Amino acid sequence: MxxxxxxxxxxxxxxxxxxxxxxxxxxxxxxxxxxxxxxxxxxxxxxxxxxxxxxxxxxxxxxxxxxxxxxxxxxxxxxxxxxxxxxxxxxxxxxxxxxxxxxxxxxxxxxxxxxxxxxxxxxxxxxxxxxxxxxxxxxxxxxxxxxxxxxxxxxxxxxxxxxxxxxxxxxxxxxxxxxxxxxxxxxxxxxxxxxxxxxxxxxxxxxxxxxxxxxxxxxxxxxxxxxxxxxxxxxxxxxxxxxAPTEKEIAYAEKLVRSCQAQADAGIGVYTVDGKMVDIPFFEDAKRIIALAKACGVYHGDL
Amino acid sequence: MEIEKNAVAGTLESSDAQVTVEPADILELSIESIVANQYVKQIKATIQETLARLGVERGRVTVIDKGALDCTLKARVECAVFRSCGRSQAGIPWGGMIDD
Structure with a gap:
């Protein structure tokens, strides 16, 4: 049973x-x-x-x-x-x-x-x-x-x-x-x-x-x-x-998650990553992509 | 349960079994299987246990097995018996008389 x-x-x-x-x-x-x-x-x-x-x-x-x-x-x-x-x-x-x-x-x-x-x-x-x-x-x-x-x-x-x-x-x-x-x-x-x-x-x-x-x-x-x-x-x-997220998407999401933490600690709201403007919703989406990559078995980073 | 009228459940497709039940004065079991050489004892035991759980004490039960798993054999025997009593559509005692 x-x-x-x-x-x-x-x-x-x-x-x-x-x-x-x-x-x-x-x-x-x-x-x-x-x-x-x-x-x-x-x-x-x-x-x-x-x-x-x-x-x-x-x-x-x-x-x-x-x-x-x-x-x-x-x-x-x-x-x-x-x-x-x-x-x-x-x-x-x-x-x-x-x-x-x-x-x-x-x-x-x-x-x-x-x-x-x-x-x-x-x-x-x-x-x-x-x-x-x-x-x-x-x-x-x-x-x-x-x-x-x-x-x-x-x-x-x-x-x-x-x-x-x-x-x-x-x-x-x-x-x-x-x-x-x-x-x-x-x-x-x-x-x-x-x-x-x-x-x-x-x-x-x-x-x-x-x-x-x-x-x-x-x-x-x-x-x-x-x-x-x-x-x-x-x-x-x-x-x-x-x-499954692509390698490029995962790499960008990782960068966002890491940088956002640093920016938030420094009291900054909106800023740029690789020349693109990003803010809190981007951070949430990046976390979702990392989670999806993990679930799909294609994430090999340490976040 | 009492086998009240003739009933059939299952198909002759691979991995399935066709079970026919008919009213009779004693319990008669006949099994034909493509894997009879290796598994006829186990098939017989599964069918007898299932009939015992359903409280079927008499009737003619014919099984044509096409390599069904135990869980499929049980499902086909149960369905045929419930159909023979006109009780197969609703109020099935899942987890009671119908159990592993």
Whole structure:
């Protein structure tokens, strides 16, 4: 029996890999690929008449397979289905790190799941507040309400846009330059940052189009996402590489952190580093970059 | 639990097992496995323990194993038994009758 440690709300989540919870061949070795999180799926990947079987399979996977440091999240069925409450029970009883709420559209949706989670934590003797939540925003309404959704619970680790459903509801197709979801991605990022939670982009569906995938990952990184959903292990490496700070960024961040300390001690607010004006927000960002570099395993300095 | 009607759970995909349960007067267990030579005793023990935990005392249980882990075997047996009673959808005793 596996006892997983209390999940951390803030952690490295560059990649979240989806796995069908009903397929033993997939979930038994899901952790070996090295994605930061895996999402065991009870929703769309599982046929309607196999929802019950997927839960039994999920429960024993959670209790018996040692996923190590890989975060284990479960995507539950939508609140408009008869499945989600039992989904919540099995997630909590099995000790999943968190629950991804599919088709989330309002703070009230989050409250509904939170209530069911708390009830399940009490039922199964799990530490109250242990189980994290995240929201998948799949509709225009979900995007419009992103800020209140992200702030709806202390358990919220972040939100993600789900491209498949979202594009359908907007009557658009996936585009090479991402123009069809540009506004939604941007609004969700603003909402998540304003609420102080993480933000993740949708998966790239064309597994064999690595060029298109890479372009999207680079765009995600430039836009400020914390990570991305993925559907195939071969997508992991490029995301991790892209989201890790470069040597140049790390060197500059180190310089900033060191100099800022000295300047603050000397009572100076704004000053220049390498000819660029910097002040306190730069210092905070530099610390974030060092922390990210450490988490990505690419920091070799002594800060 | 009593096996009330025929029920199946699982698939014939690699690493999975298909479990069929049918009402019968005594407990009959039949196992077919691609790894029978090495593991048939362990597979049998896992299935018997799971049935005992569920309190299943009679019924015909047929397992076609495609190299499933113990945790998968348990999950498939449990699901088939709960389906046979029409109780597989909600209110499952996780951590109780369903346990490691």
């Amino acid at each position: 596996i006892e997983r440690k209390r999940p951390a709300k803030n952690r490295l989540r560059r990649t979240m890999m989806f796995m069908n919870a009903q397929k033993p061949g997939l979930i038994k070795d899901a952790y070996i690929y090295g994605s930061d999180s895996i999402i065991l799926d009870l929703e769309d990947a599982v046929a309607e008449n196999q929802k019950d079987a997927a839960r039994f399979s999920l429960y024993h996977a959670l209790r018996n397979i040692d996923y190590g440091d890989t975060e284990v999240l479960v995507r539950i069925n939508g609140l408009d289905t008869p499945h989600w409450q039992e989904d919540v029970r099995v997630c909590v009883a099995g000790g999943a790190d968190g629950i991804r709420i599919a088709k989330c559209e309002s703070a009230d949706n989050v409250h509904q799941v939170e209530e069911a989670v708390l009830k399940a934590e009490r039922e199964f003797g799990v530490e109250e507040g242990r189980t994290l939540l995240m929201a998948a925003l799949e509709s225009p309404l979900g995007i419009m309400n992103a800020y209140e959704i992200c702030r709806a619970s202390d358990r919220m680790l972040g939100c993600a846009i789900s491209g498949g459903d979202f594009r359908k509801s907007m009557h658009v197709q996936i585009q090479r330059d991402g123009i069809e979801m540009n506004t939604a991605r941007s609004m969700m990022l603003l909402a998540a940052r304003a609420a102080g939670v993480q933000c993740f982009d949708t998966m790239y569906p064309n597994i064999d189009d690595m060029e298109g995938f890479k372009a999207e990952v680079i765009m995600d990184h430039k836009m400020g996402f914390d990570g991305k959903s993925i559907v195939n292990p071969k997508q992991i490496a490029f995301v991790h590489e892209t989201f």
